[in-house]
Amino acid sequence: MRLIVACPACNRQYDASCYPVGSRFWCHCGAVCNVEQPPAHEAAVVRCSGCGAPRGDGPDCRHCGSSFARYELDLSSICPHCTTRVSDAARFCHSCGLALAAEGSAGELSPYVCPSCDGGQHMHSRALGKDLSLLECSRCAGVWLGRQTFDHVIRRAEEMLTQLPTQAGATPGGDRTVAQAKAVRYRPCPECKALMNRSQYGKFSRVIVDSCKEHGVWLDEGELTQILEWVRSGGLERARAAQHEQRKAELRQAEQSSRYSQARESWSGGDHNTSLGSASLLMRLLG
Ligand SMILES: [Zn+2]
Ligand SMILES: [Zn+2]
Ligand SMILES: [Zn+2]
Ligand SMILES: [Zn+2]
Ligand SMILES: [Zn+2]
Incomplete structure (x- = not known):
């Protein structure tokens, strides 16, 4: 699973999957980020995980054509903003719409x-x-x-x-x-x-x-x-x-x-x- 940690100072995101929970690392801005396992929860899919657009009624996104089902198969990442379970492949949180863009591995x-x-x-x-x-x-x-x-x-x-x-x-x-x-x-x-x-x-x-x-x-x-x-x-x-x-x-x-x-x-x-x-x-x- 992918563990995304957002810097508390600048919100830059890192893939901290190889860090043990409880450890710390330096953000490029100089702030120290704590690796914590957020209390994940499920949330209704209100946005497209591929492009972040609001979800329509159909099975696919009207804007980018992504299948909503595709992103619901794996929900093992966690949005660092709202702690919703999201897909490892998601580029946007389907609940709060945050762009999930980890700057490479921590x-x-x-x-x-x-x-x-x-x-x-x-x-x-x-x-x-x-x-x-x-x-x-x-x-x-x-x-x-x-x-x-x-x-x-x-x-x-x-x-x-x-x-x-x-x-x-x-x-x-x-x-x-x-x-x-x-x-x-x-x-x-x-x-x-x-x-x-x-x-x-x-x-x-x-x-x-x-x-x-x-x-x-x-x-x-x-x-x-x-x-x-x-x-x-x-x-x-x-x-x-x-x-x-x-x-x-x-x-x-x-x-x-x-x-x-x-x-x-x-x-x-x-x-x-x-x-x-x-x-x-x-x-x-x-x-
Ligand atoms: Zn930072
Ligand atoms: Zn040390
Ligand atoms: Zn030496
Ligand atoms: Zn879309
Ligand atoms: Zn979110």
């Missing part, structure tokens, strides 16, 4: 286990646009991004091209910010099981992330959005500038301490640290 089960939840909670894979995917835990709504995917997502955010969720009303400072850090818990990398590093992303973002140098980055619920907002607001740019200033101060100090040495000449030539590539900078920022 995610396939992966062999990787959530590093945050106990009890071997397997993560689901989710597509990020056309070419990328991440893994998410349906219990805690945390996400795992492979190293390359993470770099890619950050680069896109820097270019302001990202299609990622912009969470409405996201609080600047979620559950795990520097200010209110909870008990430190090191988590295992889902891929190699080595305990991950914990560090503040970008030095100034106020978001603590867990990362495995080799494999990727783990972000708790809402943190990806926080990081992307920080990056989009020029956070990495400011971090680079701050690093640059620090480097200059260090150089100045070095110069002062060797004022009468030949160091002075080589210093006046210009600085080399601006050539630092963004990829290697990210690696350094993430520790």
